[in-house]
Amino acid sequence: MKIAYNCLIVDYRDEVTDQKVSSFQKLVLDQALLGNVKGVILDVSAVTLMDSFASRSLLDTCRMTNLLGKRAIVVGMKPAVVFSLVDMDVELNGVETAVNVESAMTLIDPPADKIIKDIGEELDENEDSEESEGDEKDAVADAAQEGRED
Amino acid sequence: MIGTTVSELATNIFRYATAGGEIRIAESSSRKTGIVIIAKDDGPGIKNLKKAMKDSYTTTVGSLGIGLPGARRLMDVFRIQSGRGTVVTVKKWLK
Numbered sequence: 001m002k003i004a005y006n007c008l009i010v011d012y013r014d015e016v017t018d019q020k021v022s023s024f025q026k027l028v029l030d031q032a033l034l035g036n037v038k039g040v041i042l043d044v045s046a047v048t049l050m051d052s053f054a055s056r057s058l059l060d061t062c063r064m065t066n067l068l069g070k071r072a073i074v075v076g077m078k079p080a081v082v083f084s085l086v087d088m089d090v091e092l093n094g095v096e097t098a099v100n101v102e103s104a105m106t107l108i109d110p111p112a113d114k115i116i117k118d119i120g121e122e123l124d125e126n127e128d129s130e131e132s133e134g135d136e137k138d139a140v141a142d143a144a145q146e147g148r149e150d
Numbered sequence: 151m152i153g154t155t156v157s158e159l160a161t162n163i164f165r166y167a168t169a170g171g172e173i174r175i176a177e178s179s180s181r182k183t184g185i186v187i188i189a190k191d192d193g194p195g196i197k198n199l200k201k202a203m204k205d206s207y208t209t210t211v212g213s214l215g216i217g218l219p220g221a222r223r224l225m226d227v228f229r230i231q232s233g234r235g236t237v238v239t240v241k242k243w244l245k
Contacts, residue, residue: 089220
């Protein structure tokens, strides 16, 4: 477990999937609450086998992290693990995933130049929507006037 | 897939079969090439097999209840017998 670029990076290993799960989860949550941590990255690239118990513990850890108000992203799922989870029909709705640790870091703590680009795009979108909102307001006002004339 | 299935079956033996049990993994002896997994225990048995094979049914708190139905989906052949003790036989063909 280490903190880098405001992300708590947790290495999930096969050994975590036993009775030590709850103490491990507590450890993760305690670390996640440290001041500069914006999100938790759960790296499962070393996990070769995931059964329903392991997937449940991973899902729970994500939900707990979200309840703390922090983002949780699972990274590095192996194809064999993905096959098993989907074939078994494990409910993983709401679990955010990324290809690797680097892309998860960018999602949790975007570099400054990306923020500037996104804000720029957002402003452009807002301008467009404001215009259309204005039109709607005019339409409502017109309708109100017509009503009064009647 | 094989690992996950073995893990699900072993979890069940650990949880429910207090008397213990065993899991055997072997090459399939029939005309098709594949792997056979037999999980056998002398536990109390499963009262309602139909329910046990349904998703989300479990008698354990905090369990997803998809072990057996999940294992059935992962494998090509799935057979379960339960009375006094339970025997689960699954097969996966080499594709």
